[in-house]
Amino acid sequence: MTLLIAILSILFIVLTFLVVSKTQAILKGLTKSEGEESEYLGAPDKFNSANGVGLFAFWIISIVGIVWSFIIYKKDFLPEASSIHGRETDYWFWVSMIVIMIGFFIVNTFLFLFSYLYRYKKNRKVTFYTHNNNLEIIWTTVPAIVMAGLVFSGLRVWTKITSEAPANAEQIDIMGKQFGWTVRYAGVDDNQFGKYNYKLMDDAGGNPMGVDFSDPNSFDDFANASEMHIPKGKPVLLKIRARDVLHSVFIPHMRVKMDAVPGMPTKFWFVADKSTADMRTELGKPDFNYEIACTEICGRSHFGMKLLLVVDEPADYEKWKKSQKPLLTENPDLLSKVPDNLKAKAQKYSEPVSVEVTPEVVATNVLGNSSKVLK
Amino acid sequence: MSAVSQVEVHEHSEHAHEEHHELGFIRKYIFSEDHKVIAKQYLISGIVWAVLGALMSLVFRLQLGFPEMDMAWMKPFLGDWISLDDKGLGKLDPNFYLALVTMHGTIMVFFVLTAGLSGTFSNFLIPLQIGARDMASGFMNMLSYWIFFISSVIMFVSLFVKTGPAGGSWVIYPPLSALKQANPGSGDGMTLWLVSMALFIVSSLLGGINYVTTVINLRTKGMSMDKLPLTIWAFTFTAILGILSFPVLLSAALLLIFDRSFGTSFYLSDIYINGQALPNQGGSPILFQHLFWFLGHPEVYIVILPALGLTSEIIATNSRKPIFGYKAMIFSMAGIMFLAFIVWAHHMFITGMNPFLGSVFMLLTLIIAVPSAVKGFNYITTLWKGNIIFTPAMLFAIGLVSFFISGGLTGIILGNSALDIQLHDTYFVVAHFHLVMGSAAIFGMLAGVYHWFPKMFGRMMNNALGYIHFWITFIGVYLVFFPMHYIGIAGFPRRYYQWSGFETFSTYMDLNAFITIAAIITVFAQAVFIFNFIYSIFWGKKATQNPWKSNTLEWTTPINPGHGNWPGEIPTVYRWPYDYSKPGAPDDFIPQNVPYSATPESNLPEEEELVAKEKEINSIKYDTSLHD
Secondary structure, three states: OHHHHHHHHHHHHHHHHHHHHHHHHHHHHOOOOOOOOOOOOOOOOOOHHHHHHHHHHHHHHHHHHHHHHHHHHHHHOOOOOOEHHHHHHHHHHHHHHHHHHHHHHHHHHHHHHHHHHOEOOOOOOOOOOOOOHHHHHHHHHHHHHHHHHHHHHHHHHHHHHOOOOOOOOEEEEEEEEOOEEEEEEOOOOOOOOOOEOHHHOEOOOOEOOOEOOOOHHHOOOEEEOOEEEEEOOOEEEEEEEEOOOOEEEEEHHHOEEEEEEOOEOEEEEEEEOOOHHHHHHHHOOOOOOEEEEEOOOOOOOHHHOOEEEEEEOHHHHHHHHHHOOOHHHHOHHHHHHOOHHHHHHHHHHHOOOOOOOOHHHHHHHHHOOOOOOOO | OHHHHHOOOOOOOOOHHHOOOOOOHHHHHHOOOOHHHHHHHHHHHHHHHHHHHHHHHHHHHHHHHOOOOOOHHHHHHHHHHEEEOOOOOEEEOHHHHHHHHHHHHHHHHHHHHHHHHHHHHHHHHHHHHHOOOOOOOHHHHHHHHHHHHHHHHHHHHHOOOOOOOOOOOOOOOOOOOOOHHHOHHHOHHHHHHHHHHHHHHHHHHHHHHHHHHHHHHOOOOOOOHHHOOHHHHHHHHHHHHHHHHHHHHHHHHHHHHHHHHOOOOOOOOOOEEOOEEOOOOOOOHHHHHHHHHHHHHHHHHHHHHHHHHHHHHHHHHHHOOOOOOHHHHHHHHHHHHHHHOOOHHHHOOOOOOOHHHHHHHHHHHHHHHHHHHHHHHHHHHHHOOOOEOOOHHHHHHHHHHHHHHHHHHHHHHHOOHHHHHHHOOEHHHHHHHHHHHHHHHHHHHHHHHHHHHHHHHOEOOOHHHHHHHHHHHHHHHHHHHHHHHHHHHOOOEOOOOOOOOOOOOOOOHHHHHHHHHHHHHHHHHHHHHHHHHHHHHHHOOEOOOOOOOOOOHHHHOOOOOOOOOOOOOOOOOOOOOOOEOOOOOOOOEOOOOOOHHHOOOOOOHHHHHHHHHHHHHHOOOOOOOOOO
């Protein structure tokens, strides 16, 4: 890399020198440049051949550069896919890539080759060739067929990815805000989300997601603002929302991306089939973590909207869920939002319940320096 | 613009109504109604904006390539946007980073590639190439430029607002752009952005209506639609696209203004921000995206079609060979124009829009690749068995074709909604559109300037400097944007101030540094062009009447055409514009105004019949006088 930079800098200096010397030459030659009126100013000059050859040479060097850089950088392309649909889109990405690279090399080769072959020569006979309908038909049909193939494969994959989530999918409510993500789980007791309403959102009062505590389903819901856990091998349905401006959930390794829109909940479902531990072994990186990023510009700290994603073995996932404290336990003040007739039911959650914490669960929690920050 | 001072108003007694008094300096060069002066005004405004837009990109490229860099040296001109940390290191403010990205996009797309490209060459070439004395309405044309000027001034002023210029990226998606409390860039800067763009749209409509009217009504004798140069076809299609899609952006902007200032809820719903729930309900941010992209997508064709038109002319002239598949070129441009209206939602596959809608737009998007491919093939076949003269204009035109192909191909991947999931809003997209529309259109514009400079200023630009400019820019553009695809494939998101917070995006810092260096070299190489441009206006070699031995009508005007373009009668057109190297002809070009009866040695059998029709053409009575 440093070498390349050095080469570029040298190139720059040389070219600067050329420009300066050329300019001086022009300034000198200026006075005698007033020629006769009828001269052919656009006639090919002494650089004509060099330019033609140069274009072809540029292309040859480019091919070498493209192949070389591709080999060097390929290892970091498309981070290892960890979801089932992700490997499918990766496959079609590379199929399309091969198709367009064939087009890229063939068409550019013709362009630069013709520039080289047909550079001006005094005695060259130009072929007066205005049109050829057969050719037009061929090069309309061939791309059309190739496109049809790509459209067909794309449609199939797209329809599958965007189909309804399976009924047994693990649902997670994920909300984007300036500048972070908060996830909410339906809880282990009823496995039902409590309703939410943006008018109930209250950062100071400990209810940033606007959970409606008049809905008893919300009592065992728990939330997390620093990491999201999902089970391996089980469909996960993300119910995505935003509370201030647009955000977009992007999980690079899962090939998941979906905008979070205020006022319009969106969703995306997928199956992660490699746990965090699997990936650490596979990549040989003991500190590897899945990450969730924001890909819709949302303001100053758009680049900092990170949420850790932990993919657990299903059993660990269940254990982790059990170890999480419901919102009401986390913040007993929220009990005041519960209507009187449900207070008795909610009371159960607002007192610290001793959860049996097994060493494995602690270990899982430590994965993403877990701490529940809900501010 | 004092080089224009040589332009004289030619007065000729055979056309009494053409005689007019000498105009004063202000009417001649400032509030001019002459399409050529207006074109130059657009060109120079476009160049000024391009310099500004390019320098902005360097500031954020430095941030991306060298995030640890001490930027204190930029404090003298960026002021408070560079904050000093406790160690005295200068850091770019993240809000200002977003503002820079926003302004770079806005300036380049609208002020450079729409006004600077289409405004310059549609104005300059339409009357000259169809054989008209001026635009259908010179006054509207003048108004169009000056409204654009006011719009420019407002956009420029917005750079100096205390909270910074608009900062929600050039697509200004609400709610970010609608809520002042969400982002400093959504404050006064955004208000000015909206006002400026509303004026810009007015200017663009005034211009577009004028272009279409002129092409339809003011063609000279014999200039039937099938004899129009491809440039004119391209400008016409561009103008139609603009007329039909810009008003939609205007309504989108107006509704946004209402949401921002008058408490309406077109785009706002269920928002809790800064500890407060807003009353707005029922609006849809997605609605704005539909409206925005209904212009936004045609806009990329508004940018690229004129560049393709200019290229057609330049490639044919310098290959000394007819453009291959003239009619196929027209049909593919018409196809592109039509399809351009119905592919907008491919920018929105993952916005939560109904996935079925995504399928429809994916199908339509991939169809548009076909006419685009046809254009590329036709250019290449035009080069085949030609006798190519590599003027700087020709080099830039070939560069355009290469960028159009290389950048267009990745569109096939992005247009596929399933593959777009991973690549949407990553650097893959940035690389794609900077090649296919950004660089390609800029190359078209530069090619146009080199090629028509003699007609604009009566002097030649220096070729050697042109070659240097081309080579650095051409190589530089590929070095900047090719590696960007890699970064995109690795998943790096756009509009990130830095990536170091993510382990996933911690690779490729070397590539980012490399891109930044290549960008710096490429941008500074443009100084060669600016020098050449200004120098040649005043001291360039004097041009001849038809320096490139070209066929189109503009080269039949005097070296410095005056108001009214042709001193005498406007030439009559008898043939298509691409009779280059016709077998049997003594010269390798036959201008459009040479009748078939004068070239019996080179007429094709079917053209012999056209000789008889010449009398008919000659007897047409046209009122081609200049209406002041």
